[in-house]
Amino acid sequence: MEFVKITSAQNEAIKHVIKLRDRRPREKEQLTVLEGYRELTRAREYGMELVECFFSPSHFLGENEYPLLETLALEGVRVVEVAPHLLEKMAYRERPEGLIAIAKMKRHTLADLPVVENGLYLVAEAVEKPGNLGSILRSADAAGVDGLIICNKCTDLYNPNVIRASTGALFSVPLAEAENEEALAWLREHGIRTLAATPHTDTIYTDVDMTQAVAIVVGTEQTGLTELWMKHSDLPVRIPMLGKIDSLNVATATTILLYEAARQRNWK
Secondary structure, three states: OOOEEEOOOOOHHHHHHHHOOOHHHHHHHOEEEEEOHHHHHHHHHOOOOEEEEEEOHHHOOOOOHHHHHHHHHHOOOEEEEEOHHHHHHHOOOOOOOOEEEEEEOOOOOHHHOOOOOOOEEEEEEOOOOHHHHHHHHHHHHHOOOOEEEEEOOOOOOOOHHHHHHHOOHHHHOOEEEEOHHHHHHHHHHOOOEEEEEOOOOOOEHHHOOOOOOEEEEEOEOOOEOOHHHHHOOOEEEEOOOOOOOOOOOHHHHHHHHHHHHHHHHHOO
């Protein structure tokens, strides 16, 4: 299959991809940038609509890229070959894999979340660092979370660093974005208890029942959860700290709590 080729850095399509690195253009146009074979295939598998795809064969890592490009072209995606130096200019990664796509963002509301009997949910409040949010998404997918609610967001969900750190879990985990009060009301409406980690309790996280309908609530890297979540927490728990440091990275703490829930549900 023959594809159009771009060799000039002045081409408007090249400039557009570079512009979408910034949050404001992404949110204004509701478009984001995906990089690499795994991200593109997972995004497509879980219903993301790809608009354009740019490729540089000299950066390919395997033999699956051309079949994917031909499939995208048949589906109506504009597929364009670009000179190697242009793909490197467009790429967010230091070592690009030869594929860059523009995709439409999806809206994520509480109405989109599945209500699962004895479901496992996760609430992430005001997580600031894109890498941490991406890691949380990756752990949520691995632990089989039924829904993730992002509250009072401090970084945009479609930041390229979130997508990269999630290794595509951004597309597979059921998501909602909401304010704290809305999220708490949704959980209460569906009988989902909240579990929050705090140093101010004697209950160790392994000693609570996580096989019931529960939402693990995690907060900011610096100050933890706000008073609203601590006040309304049904299950305050503590992660023991045996060294000199009194707190964990939010993504690490989230993974510990999620895997205890997964252990209780699946591996007893």
